[in-house]
Amino acid sequence: SQQGEEDPQALSIQEGENATMNCSYKTSINNLQWYRQNSGRGLVHLILIRSNEREKHSGRLRVTLDTSKKSSSLLITASRAADTASYFCATVEDKAAGNKLTFGGGTRVLVKP
């Protein structure tokens, strides 16, 4: 079963605009990760934020984590047509053995040139 939900399910923006998507999860986590998937292909890791971190940046990506609300957000600034993809959050449960990822339902992002 999925860990939680992502919001919105789909997002359409113009190139240059910012895109924000949110992820909620249900259990206590060790870390939360964001992945990108282009059109039914493999997933690409974007960023990992640990449960004791509140914000993390990587290039045009900014991720926040609020463990009290069990939620995270991904912000893509100055979006490009190449950012068109589905974005998934995934959690690793606290005290979990191994690297089992529990994914959200994903947000489909369309960046129009």
Added chain:
Amino acid sequence: KAGVTQTPRYLIKTRGQQVTLSCSPISGHRSVSWYQQTPGQGLQFLFEYFSETQRNKGNFPGRFSGRQFSNSRSEMNVSTLELGDSALYLCASSHRQGPNTEAFFGQGTRLTVV
């Protein structure tokens, strides 16, 4: 460095048949996980192997099985295929054993059961 390689890329099978999918992880990675992706259920964890041992198993019927070899390559097998097994099967490898490590995914095997 070569990425995660999954073979075959596409597969069409008939109900009742069995299928074996293969995954070669990134060189040096000892953890391999499998996921099933469908439009209805999304991305679901199947199992994870580390050093030839199954470390985690998802909530799938016993028709789904896997194994890992000494060179870290992994296979998953689905027996008595059902229409609902049609999906994109993704393999991921990780370098470290612990949870704070990114997963590198292959391009997937798209299985269609007719």
